[in-house]
Amino acid sequence: MLDTISFSQKQRLAYIDFSLLFKGVIYRQDVINRFEVGLSAATRDLNIYKELAPDNLHYDARERRYFQTPQFKPVFEHDARRTLTKLANDISDGFDAIGDIHFPVESPSSLNVPDIFIVARLVQAILNNKAVNVIYTSLSSGSGSRELVPHAIVDNGLRWHVRAFDRKTQSFRDFVLTRISKVTIKDSPEQQEQAQADAEWQRLIPLQLVPHPKNVEHPTAIEMDYGMENSQLLIQVRAAMAGYLLRRWNVDCTERGTLKGAEYQLWLQNRFTLNNVDNLAIAPGYGKGGNR
Template structure:
């Protein structure tokens, strides 16, 4: 059967199968039934049709009773990288952008670059399957090299996409910029206990950030209070320690000791700097210096 002869509803289900295989490494008939509230027979037809259209993309594992991705998988649908990353960030795993042509009147700032979607897919598969991957990574300090990492989260810091992972080379949890990964290969075997997300102290620690209108750069602080929905002239947000530096940089929060950053771009000031010295990536925070 040709894809143009398939109705819209079934194309959606086929795109979902393609998406699940690509980013989790497997799909089950029951997942299709629950996602689309369809019958067993319809889900079976969808899987059979996908197998007919993309025979080299999946195989049935009789032990686990699920369809698993083949090593030579190639996405059957064209998943737009930017839209797909947004879907992943918001846990929307349907792949619907691969079909429909609805245009919504919404614009977002353009990013300078987006990661290779197949690299993201392999990392996502490793997360779902609790496995390590070998990556070729280019860092600013040491250039290109090979290392094994155990990823647990993919992060959009507002400027770039990162993967949070345990690095077996440095023996610690670190962030890796996705666009600097040029190759990712899944490794066999399950990751070890000390490599999993629960052991990532900075990731599991939450820090309260007290933000106020900048005391020197803002002439009318009420405007900033309205912008951010502040109460009594301040707002308190909780952030993962591992992400704190990224967030403060993204929001241009002045983190200097005495609100010393004299520029109109700094409209917010961190009012409780003394409480966050143990957070991660604080070198990225504007004006931050260790106490």
């Protein structure tokens, strides 16, 4: 049936498929607003989708919207890498599943790609403000059941993780997506388990990055690379993300810029701002010659 459908209608069907997979729900008005089509056209698209996959959705007349069913299986194949990038940039279309335009731009290959269905369940839980039960395999304790309250999916530069309140330790933590093998959506969280209570997530800290004082012979090149003004780049980051960013960009976090090597082209000039930030064990040189 898909072979006889126009490209523009495939786009709308892919959008319906994407919304059901990641949001668990779709309104007829969503299709109307996204594609600027009329009510009859949106209704026709949803009916065609239901013909293609009758077990994927059910209509709730009271709420006037379609819900994902427990038997849901996507009609289109959503590429994990592209979909994660789109989710990170708030692009919810699913067009890559129907052969979207491929731009001649490449990025380094990722060694670990999360299961797209695990991501979808977590995104649903976040959007609907629900807790989840997961099977998680950690390096220290192996596989086990955990109850989490997720509030963000994050790319830390090397891998994807979910930021969540862990009911076992009663704290907010990061959980690697590829180590989650099952997700079951549960109850609504308590107030102290939600994103607003995640102090490290809510707290913004300034990072003052400058060309490395010892490793860079021509600092102007580094200033151009990062669009620096007055020989510095000042950015605000979440405290929970600071360590990841500093590691990703190989920022020397020693007190006097003493790390050697061509990979250290940036130095953190205002190191004192990192006081009382939790995840800095991974920041290059942070434990050397300073207040930790």
